[in-house]
Amino acid sequence: MNKNLDDQAEKLREQVGEYQEKQNEMSSLPPRSSIHKRQQREKKNKKPKWRVRFVLIRLFLILFLLLIVAALVLPNWL
Structure with missing residues (x-):
């Protein structure tokens, strides 16, 4: 019975060894x-x-501020 267990372990060791060899060949990383x-x-x-995004954000911010200023000034001006 002890001999059978050794034989089973030997087969598994061979399979693991083959698998590791294949992995080493396939995974040659830079x-x-x-x-x-x-x-x-x-x-x-x-x-x-990024610069383009910041330019668009600045443009929208300026337009938003101008809209607020126009909303506050126009009723008093007219």
């Missing part, structure tokens, strides 16, 4: 530094989009 450099480049390319 160095972390190259990933961070790529992310930094992508961030630099996205900066103009």
Whole structure:
């Protein structure tokens, strides 16, 4: 009976070993530094989009303030 348990464990060890070999072959990841450099480049390319958003927000803020000023001044002026 003890011999059967050893045989079962040996088969499982072989299967795990084969699985780990396949995983090592498939998962060759790039160095972390190259990933961070790529992310930094992508961030630099996205900066103009933020500027456009801020310009639109400023424009809407100015229009809103002008609308408030016009609503307060026009009834007294007319």
